Amino acid sequence: MDYKISRSIFDDLVKFLPKKEIALIVGPRQSGKTTVMQMLESYLMRQGVKTLFLSLDFDYDREVFNSQMSFIRRLNLEFGDNYGVVFIDEVQRLVNAGLFLKGVYDRQLPWKMVVSGSGSLELKEKIHESLTGRKRVFELMPLSFEEFFMYKTGYAYTNMWDFAAVNKNAFFDLFNEYLSWGGYPRVVLEKSAREKQMILNEIVMSYLEKDISFLLGVRRPDVFSSLMKLVAGQIGQLINYSNLSSLLDISLPIVKKYLYYAEKTFVLYRVNPFHRNIAKEIVKAPKYYFIDTGMMHFLLNRNFSMTQQERGAAIENFVFRFLKERIGEKGFSLYFWRTQSGAEVDFIVEAGDEVIPIEVKLKWKDSMALPKGLSVFINKYRPKMAYVISENVSGDRHWKNCLIKFIAIWELGKLEF
Numbered sequence: 001m002d003y004k005i006s007r008s009i010f011d012d013l014v015k016f017l018p019k020k021e022i023a024l025i026v027g028p029r030q031s032g033k034t035t036v037m038q039m040l041e042s043y044l045m046r047q048g049v050k051t052l053f054l055s056l057d058f059d060y061d062r063e064v065f066n067s068q069m070s071f072i073r074r075l076n077l078e079f080g081d082n083y084g085v086v087f088i089d090e091v092q093r094l095v096n097a098g099l100f101l102k103g104v105y106d107r108q109l110p111w112k113m114v115v116s117g118s119g120s121l122e123l124k125e126k127i128h129e130s131l132t133g134r135k136r137v138f139e140l141m142p143l144s145f146e147e148f149f150m151y152k153t154g155y156a157y158t159n160m161w162d163f164a165a166v167n168k169n170a171f172f173d174l175f176n177e178y179l180s181w182g183g184y185p186r187v188v189l190e191k192s193a194r195e196k197q198m199i200l201n202e203i204v205m206s207y208l209e210k211d212i213s214f215l216l217g218v219r220r221p222d223v224f225s226s227l228m229k230l231v232a233g234q235i236g237q238l239i240n241y242s243n244l245s246s247l248l249d250i251s252l253p254i255v256k257k258y259l260y261y262a263e264k265t266f267v268l269y270r271v272n273p274f275h276r277n278i279a280k281e282i283v284k285a286p287k288y289y290f291i292d293t294g295m296m297h298f299l300l301n302r303n304f305s306m307t308q309q310e311r312g313a314a315i316e317n318f319v320f321r322f323l324k325e326r327i328g329e330k331g332f333s334l335y336f337w338r339t340q341s342g343a344e345v346d347f348i349v350e351a352g353d354e355v356i357p358i359e360v361k362l363k364w365k366d367s368m369a370l371p372k373g374l375s376v377f378i379n380k381y382r383p384k385m386a387y388v389i390s391e392n393v394s395g396d397r398h399w400k401n402c403l404i405k406f407i408a409i410w411e412l413g414k415l416e417f
Contacts, residue, residue, distance in 0.1 A: 098130025182294020
């Protein structure tokens with residue numbers, strides 16, 4: 001395959017170019033931010049727009065950022081009074097990046113800034129506060145399954161779910177590859193398992209050394225890594241902070257701080273419990289999911305072979321990211337539900353005044369009764385619709401005026417909210 005991986009964020013960035021605000025692209029290390037900016041620069045050059053690409057990874061570019069005036073002088077040399085687009089890569093390396101960019105932006109100069117930074121940018125520089133009203137944030141994660149599918153099939157299909165409906169075996173081959181190796185672009189581009197493993201190792205080590213150790217000042221990246229491995233083995237389970245503290249022999253505040261860092265650097269997502277009756281339902285412990293199942297499996301150190309339990313956890317993690325992407329477009333919220341008595345539903349989508357429970361099962365039989373937690377939730381909240389997602393069963397069932405849709409993995413496009 002000699003074509004480039006197409007990213008859904010690209011069209012959004014093109015549409016935003018006429019706006020005066022700064023385009024701030026953030027995401028985890030190795031998610032493809034530099035590549036997307038290079039593709040955007042090539043697009044602009046084909047349109048006859050002047051561009052300048054600067055990277056704070058390179059010594060000869062850093063001199064430009066010694067002061068706001070030296071930066072402006074360089075842009076004036078390149079563009080004069082004409083419109084131009086300057087790309088700034090790895091801006092988290094710039095001291096006081098937010099204030100630097102704010103000072104340049106507030107001069108009302110005729111140039112557009114497109115800036116990228118790793119997740120540690122927000123933690124280190126408070127850039128979001130400095131640039132309030134002056135930027136729009138674009139998050140670039142490892143490839144979504146749809147981006148992965150489109151690339152792997154050579155962009156021959158316009159609808160992934162139509163393909164899946166008539167090519168289930170081919171769909172599952174791709175699904176299993178994505179589930180095991182994830183969506184980091186360099187991993188996707190490699191063909192051999194050995195090379196994929198080596199690249200994932202490089203990504204993890206780069207993250208620990210650059211974001212966690214160097215930029216955020218974590219003195220024990222080995223302990224941070226051990227924490228991530230423990231979380232990788234507890235996908236879909238309530239996180240017991242005290243237990244993690246004991247296992248790692250570190251304080252409870254440090255455990256919470258490290259997990260916060262993992263969230264802000266786009267490695268983990270936290271899901272909080274849903275409740276309407278705090279006294280009876282609230283469970284304070286959250287759940288965590290990985291943004292990328294390839295990294296999750298690498299940290300488990302299982303040589304990318306999965307037990308049934310691990311596959312179930314990986315599919316739940318996959319569904320989480322799919323839901324996160326889907327609801328992000330609509331501004332809905334995502335939770336899980338668990339009572340003090342142990343009744344649980346994997347995911348709750350809060351869509352305005354409506355709640356939609358979603359249960360994920362590895363395998364399902366038509367003859368099975370409803371999952372206990374789902375039936376308890378339906379009985380209590382009376383939702384109009386609920387979902388059970390598995391690898392193998394589809395169909396509808398009504399129970400207590402709730403339409404329960406059983407959806408197989410290859411039918412996820414049917415999710416409605």
